[in-house]
Amino acid sequence: MSKQIPQTLKGFRDFLPPEMVLRNYIKNIFVEVFEQFGYQPLETPTLEYASTLLGKYGEDADRLVYTFNDRGDRKVGLRYDLTVPVSKVLSIYQNDIQLPFKQYQIQLVWRADKPQKGRYREFIQCEADTFGSSSPTSDAEYVALIYQILKKIGFSKFIVKINSRQVLFELISKSGLEKDKFTVLQSVDKLDKIGWDGVKNELVFKSIPNSKIDQLFEYIKQAQPDSYLQQLLDCLPSLGVPKDYYQFDSSMVRGLDYYTGPIFEVYITQGNMGAVCGGGRFDKLISQLGGPDIPATGIAFGFDRLIDVIKQLNLLPQLPSTTTKILVANFGQEYLSESLKLTSSLRQQNINTTFYPDPDKLGKQFKYASSMGIPYVAILGDEEIKQNKITIKNMDTRDQQLLSFEELVKSLS
RNA sequence: GUGGCUGUAGCUCAAUUGGUUAGAGCUCUAGUUUGUGGAACUAGCGGUUGCCGGUUCAAGUCCGGUCAGUCACCCCA
Numbered sequence: 244m245s246k247q248i249p250q251t252l253k254g255f256r257d258f259l260p261p262e263m264v265l266r267n268y269i270k271n272i273f274v275e276v277f278e279q280f281g282y283q284p285l286e287t288p289t290l291e292y293a294s295t296l297l298g299k300y301g302e303d304a305d306r307l308v309y310t311f312n313d314r315g316d317r318k319v320g321l322r323y324d325l326t327v328p329v330s331k332v333l334s335i336y337q338n339d340i341q342l343p344f345k346q347y348q349i350q351l352v353w354r355a356d357k358p359q360k361g362r363y364r365e366f367i368q369c370e371a372d373t374f375g376s377s378s379p380t381s382d383a384e385y386v387a388l389i390y391q392i393l394k395k396i397g398f399s400k401f402i403v404k405i406n407s408r409q410v411l412f413e414l415i416s417k418s419g420l421e422k423d424k425f426t427v428l429q430s431v432d433k434l435d436k437i438g439w440d441g442v443k444n445e446l447v448f449k450s451i452p453n454s455k456i457d458q459l460f461e462y463i464k465q466a467q468p469d470s471y472l473q474q475l476l477d478c479l480p481s482l483g484v485p486k487d488y489y490q491f492d493s494s495m496v497r498g499l500d501y502y503t504g505p506i507f508e509v510y511i512t513q514g515n516m517g518a519v520c521g522g523g524r525f526d527k528l529i530s531q532l533g534g535p536d537i538p539a540t541g542i543a544f545g546f547d548r549l550i551d552v553i554k555q556l557n558l559l560p561q562l563p564s565t566t567t568k569i570l571v572a573n574f575g576q577e578y579l580s581e582s583l584k585l586t587s588s589l590r591q592q593n594i595n596t597t598f599y600p601d602p603d604k605l606g607k608q609f610k611y612a613s614s615m616g617i618p619y620v621a622i623l624g625d626e627e628i629k630q631n632k633i634t635i636k637n638m639d640t641r642d643q644q645l646l647s648f649e650e651l652v653k654s655l656s
Numbered sequence: 657g658u659g660g661c662u663g664u665a666g667c668u669c670a671a672u673u674g675g676u677u678a679g680a681g682c683u684c685u686a687g688u689u690u691g692u693g694g695a696a697c698u699a700g701c702g703g704u705u706g707c708c709g710g711u712u713c714a715a716g717u718c719c720g721g722u723c724a725g726u727c728a729c730c731c732c733a
Contacts, residue, residue, distance in 0.1 A: 303731060498732060545733030609693035
């Protein structure tokens with residue numbers, strides 16, 4: 244009988260320990276910087292009523308929401324992003340939440356999309372939102388937040404594109420394209436990719452009159468931030484964001500329907516990954532969800548895309564492949580209790596310690612440590628026990644020292 | 657959701673126009689070395705060629721389906 248080898252589902256991935264060390268390291272940077280900026284942690288359920296999720300993102304996106312009937316025949320769905328679930332929280336718990344409410348979430352989201360480069364069906368978003376503030380300073384803080392996070396991860400070249408839905412709508416209506424605004428904006432969004440001619444061809448194909456297209460292009464080229472957006476931009480120098488890292492881009496649109504004010508999109512300028520972060524102001528979403536009429540703004544990072552770019556650009560920080568610091572070698576039954584005592588004492592000193600479970604040749608135990616990337620091995624045999632000391636071997640330099648427990652702890656910390 | 661390309665050992669790849677028992681390097685395991693690892697040498701494990709079906713005397717090779725990967729579009733993080 245042949246054995247069936249299981250497969251991982253399309254667009255889903257397994258992460259082995261060395262990769263998890265990197266992922267956890269990056270995740271910790273997010274937590275650290277979010278909290279530095281005064282955001283509070285929040286989690287929401289994986290599953291929501293489908294009705295909570297659907298109809299919030301636009302028609303195209305609704306097709307990508309995973310929905311199914313649960314055992315109780317409820318129509319449910321996996322969360323598609325973190326914005327709608329937190330907006331739901333605002334609706335339900337409005338009496339328990341002090342405004343302005345600043346929260347962050349680092350959670351999985353699911354999209355039933357066809358996978359390709361930088362696109363998965365299960366991926367992590369790192370989101371931060373501010374509820375209950377209509378101030379441009381709240382929006383401006385996100386540019387500073389993005390700057391700090393990407394700097395801390397180690398990116399040197401990236402750009403935060405800034406635009407405003409209001410500026411865009413203004414351009415559209417001045418051009419007399421009000422009734423086709425969504426389809427027109429959709430094409431304009433591709434300017435970077437296909438250029439002015441490409442966008443023009445698409446608009447002509449969509450039966451937009453030539454004269455209006457030219458008029459629109461002219462307005463886009465001349466567009467300036469409105470007064471709200473200007474106030475936002477004026478905050479950035481004080482928040483310590485250098486000019487090279489952001490720009491006003493009147494052709495940047497963003498897909499989701501719920502944005503109402505300033506919008507952001509972030510690109511790593513080396514490499515060819517799509518946007519690694521996006522967001523903006525969505526003042527109407529919470530009331531749409533049946534909640535109070537609260538203004539809101541926020542951004543979400545694509546965690547997995549960042550990891551991909553880090554690997555692509557070889558920006559990997561020098562991380563050990565394990566968090567284990569030391570391996571206590573096993574010499575067999577007669578040394579077992581001493582070895583276990585040492586293991587336990589090291590752990591109590593907050594030193595990540597693993598014990599080699601089966602007695603084996605020392606050479607094999609060294610080989611195990613070095614292939615796992617464990618930097619030290621503790622040797623506790625006859626000679627050491629006689630002297631009440633421990634031999635510690637540095638796997639990298641191959642040096643060995645005979646130390647007392649206190650000296651050992653000191654040299655490891 | 658639409659279309660293209662791909663799928664042979666853990667990894668990278670071989671295998672004449674379909675033709676014996678599908679090979680190699682690296683990795684891995686064991687030994688040389690039962691208290692000293694990354695080198696060297698020796699030996700070994702490892703595959704119903706992603707899966708299912710079809711054509712054929714004969715399929716890794718051709719055809720169909722399916723699963724997975726990848727790229728473009730769509731859309732997005």
